[in-house]
Amino acid sequence: MNKEAIKKIAEELIPVHKFLGLKIIELQKGYVKVKVPYRPEVVGDFRNNYWHGGMLATVMDSVGGIVGSTYSSSTKDKMATIDLRVDYLTAAKSKTIIVEGELVRLGKRIMVTRMKTYIEGEDQLIAEGKGVYSFIRTKKIE
Numbered sequence: 001m002n003k004e005a006i007k008k009i010a011e012e013l014i015p016v017h018k019f020l021g022l023k024i025i026e027l028q029k030g031y032v033k034v035k036v037p038y039r040p041e042v043v044g045d046f047r048n049n050y051w052h053g054g055m056l057a058t059v060m061d062s063v064g065g066i067v068g069s070t071y072s073s074s075t076k077d078k079m080a081t082i083d084l085r086v087d088y089l090t091a092a093k094s095k096t097i098i099v100e101g102e103l104v105r106l107g108k109r110i111m112v113t114r115m116k117t118y119i120e121g122e123d124q125l126i127a128e129g130k131g132v133y134s135f136i137r138t139k140k141i142e
Contacts, residue, residue, distance in 0.1 A: 003027050006024070006027060006066065006069050006070065007024050007027065009069070010022065010024055010034075010062075010066050010069070011023060011024060014062075016058065016062070017062060019041075020036050020039075020042070020055075020058075020059065021036060021037045021039070022034050022035075022036050022059065022062065023035045023036075024066070025098075027066075027070070028070070029070045029071070030067060030070055030071070030102060030103035030106075031067065031070075031100070031101070031102045031103070032063055032066045032067055032070070032100070032101050033098065033099070033100045033101075034059070034062075034063055034066070034098070034099050035096060035097070035098055035120065036059050036096065036097050036099070037096045038051070038094045038095050038096055038097070042055040043094070045091070048091065048093075048094075049093075049094040050091045050092055050093060050094065051091075051092035051093075051094075051097065053086070053088055053127075056086065056088070056092060056097070056117055056126075056127050057084060057086045057129070059097065059099050059117070060084070060086060060099055060101070060115040060117060060127065060129050060131070061081055061084050061131060063099045063100070063101035063113075063115050064081070064084070064101050064113040064115060064131030064133060065079055065081075065131075065133065066101065067101045067102065067103055067111075067113045068111050068113070068133055068135050070103075071103075071106055071111075071135070071137075072137065073137040073138060073139035074137070074138045074139050076138045077135070077136060077137045077138055078134070078135075078136040078138075079111075079133050079134065079135045079136075080133065080134045081131060081132075081133055082110070082132045082133060082134055083130075083131070083132040084129060084130075084131050084132075085129050085130045085131075086127055086128075086129035087127060087128050087129060088126070088127050089125055089126055089127060089128065090124065090125075090126050091126070092117070092119065092126045092127070093119055095119045095120060095121075096119070096120040097117055097118065097119060097120065097126075098117070098118045098119075098120050099115060099116070099117045099118075100115065100116050100118075101113050101114070101115045101116075101131075102114050102115075104130070106135070109134060109135065109136060110132065110133070110134065110135065111132070111133045111135040112130065112131070112132050112133075113130065113131045113133070114128070114129070114130055115128065115129045115130070115131065116128050117129075
């Protein structure tokens with residue numbers, strides 16, 4: 001696992017991540033923690049300036065993919081979302097969010113991850129989810 005390469009790809013080369021200002025704040029094999037700042041473009045409830053649920057789901061899906069990248073064997077590996085489930089537990093205030101993702105299972109072709117979303121500096125869980133991904137590695141990894 002090349003942490004610097006994963007960080008560069010995730011933060012600088014994926015346009016939606018760059019647009020959102022996604023930053024990796026912790027990265028280990030099978031685990032990632034990211035930070036995404038609040039900005040007006042992520043609003044879904046204009047009356048209260050809460051995050052749009054689809055924006056939260058997008059970040060959670062991305063975090064699941066980043067978890068997978070910690071198991072990549074090459075930049076030619078293929079990963080695609082099969083299923084994403086998000087449970088929204090409370091409104092996401094107009095503040096920076098933190099999303100954590102961890103590996104649940106990695107098979108020969110399928111990967112499952114679990115994600116949790118919080119407001120930065122707060123303990124209350126605002127959303128949690130599970131992602132299932134098709135994950136095809138081009139080389140065998142040790």
